[in-house]
Amino acid sequence: MSTNAAQPLTDPFGRKITYLRLSVTDRCDFRCVYCMAEEMTFLPRAQLCTLEELAEIGAAFCELGVTQIRLTGGEPLIRRNVQSLFHQLGALPSLKDLTLTTNGSHLAQYADELKKAGVKRINVSLDTLQQERFKALSRTGDLQQVLAGLEAAKSQGFSAIKLNAVILRNRNFDEVVDLVEYAHRNQFDISFIEEMPLGHISEHGRGEEFVSSEDILNCLKQHFAIQPSGYSTGGPSRYWQLAEGQTRVGFISPHSNNFCGDCNRVRVSAEGKLLLCLGNEHSVDLKAVIRAHPGDREKLKQAIVDAIGIKPERHHFEHDDVQIVRFMNTTGG
Numbered sequence: 001m002s003t004n005a006a007q008p009l010t011d012p013f014g015r016k017i018t019y020l021r022l023s024v025t026d027r028c029d030f031r032c033v034y035c036m037a038e039e040m041t042f043l044p045r046a047q048l049c050t051l052e053e054l055a056e057i058g059a060a061f062c063e064l065g066v067t068q069i070r071l072t073g074g075e076p077l078i079r080r081n082v083q084s085l086f087h088q089l090g091a092l093p094s095l096k097d098l099t100l101t102t103n104g105s106h107l108a109q110y111a112d113e114l115k116k117a118g119v120k121r122i123n124v125s126l127d128t129l130q131q132e133r134f135k136a137l138s139r140t141g142d143l144q145q146v147l148a149g150l151e152a153a154k155s156q157g158f159s160a161i162k163l164n165a166v167i168l169r170n171r172n173f174d175e176v177v178d179l180v181e182y183a184h185r186n187q188f189d190i191s192f193i194e195e196m197p198l199g200h201i202s203e204h205g206r207g208e209e210f211v212s213s214e215d216i217l218n219c220l221k222q223h224f225a226i227q228p229s230g231y232s233t234g235g236p237s238r239y240w241q242l243a244e245g246q247t248r249v250g251f252i253s254p255h256s257n258n259f260c261g262d263c264n265r266v267r268v269s270a271e272g273k274l275l276l277c278l279g280n281e282h283s284v285d286l287k288a289v290i291r292a293h294p295g296d297r298e299k300l301k302q303a304i305v306d307a308i309g310i311k312p313e314r315h316h317f318e319h320d321d322v323q324i325v326r327f328m329n330t331t332g333g
């Protein structure tokens with residue numbers, strides 16, 4: 001395949017790749033139990049792409065037909081000067097949707113700047129509304145800071161704010177109704193995520209903690225009038241809608257309802273590795289291409305086109321023998 005943008009990137013299974021998740025750092029101010037081990041080693045700073053290199057990667061993807069970029073991490077808002085990357089990406093003429101996934105801890109400080117850079121939708125991770133539980137789940141986070149961040153985002157008038165909650169049986173399963181009520185009161189959407197087995201997390205029992213989307217939906221049906229919705233962001237969430245108000249409730253169900261057939265995305269890590277699938281190890285080093293051929297965007301685009309040719313068909317999380325050693329903070333969710 002050539003690097004002509006008239007032909008959107010297409011993988012070996014005929015899926016059009018129009019969505020890039022770009023990680024700006026693997027570091028984070030939280031240590032969520034399902035995402036990280038208690039003790040983590042992060043990339044040496046010298047190994048990270050510069051913000052200019054990340055912007056160059058974003059621009060190359062846009063020339064190849066990507067129309068949506070989501071910045072993620074680690075925690076994207078703790079990278080110094082990250083606002084300059086939002087502004088550079090926000091100025092790309094063919095980019096239709098610049099979005100952010102954040103833990104919300106620094107959102108109060110950045111909400112205004114994000115709006116100015118053209119971000120319209122923000123996803124904020126929020127697993128519990130109880131202070132003590134929040135501390136236990138995030139190990140280092142402060143719930144009040146996150147709630148303040150959400151307030152700040154709300155007052156900026158983003159067109160959509162979505163909460164993301166990973167539900168664990170013995171930690172927060174009893175809070176799904178409270179979380180939906182909180183979303184409803186604030187006119188946010190909310191997605192519930194089935195936990196995925198990335199990284200070796202020994203102190204947290206993944207099997208015993210697993211809750212399926214169906215279990216959550218059944219629980220919600222006892223409290224709310226809720227019906228399926230045709231709404232789609234192009235992402236993996238399958239949405240339902242509360243009968244009262246605007247709130248949509250999404251379910252991201254990699255285990256119980258595989259969505260890989262509709263995959264439209266790839267990821268780039270903070271060190272410039274193009275990760276072809278969240279649930280596989282295949283990657284291609286784009287930083288090496290940029291540094292070997294400075295200023296040569298065509299070389300970068302050709303490397304991306306070639307890499308899409310090895311995108312795997314799907315994850316195999318259900319196979320006990322497949323282990324993805326990469327932690328989720330490196331993958332970017």
Ligand SMILES: Nc1nc2c(ncn2[C@@H]2O[C@H](COP(=O)(O)OP(=O)(O)OP(=O)(O)O)[C@@H](O)[C@H]2O)c(=O)[nH]1
Nearest residue numbers: 101123164193233234235236237252254265278333
């Ligand atoms: N298995 C799998 N999970 C994904 C994929 N994309 C997103 N997810 C999961 O969904 C979670 C939430 O993703 P978000 O960052 O909120 O993005 P999203 O739900 O795709 O975003 P929008 O639909 O654009 O709002 C991620 O952290 C992952 O756990 C994917 O391609 N494969």
Ligand SMILES: C[S@@+](CC[C@H](N)C(=O)[O-])C[C@H]1O[C@@H](n2cnc3c(N)ncnc32)[C@H](O)[C@@H]1O
Nearest residue numbers: 034035073074075102103125164195196328333
């Ligand atoms: C890796 S975080 C990065 C962005 C930001 N730090 C945040 O928490 O929103 C992106 C998303 O991944 C989700 N996540 C992390 N580990 C996960 C796991 N093992 N299974 C499913 N989702 C996970 C988080 O809940 C979060 O919504």
Ligand code: SF4
Nearest residue numbers: 028030032035074103
């Ligand atoms: S889920 Fe996000 S906030 Fe939590 S540890 Fe991972 S990167 Fe940090």
Ligand code: SF4
Nearest residue numbers: 260263277278314315
């Ligand atoms: S697991 Fe891989 S193939 Fe499936 S939706 Fe996610 S990135 Fe796409």
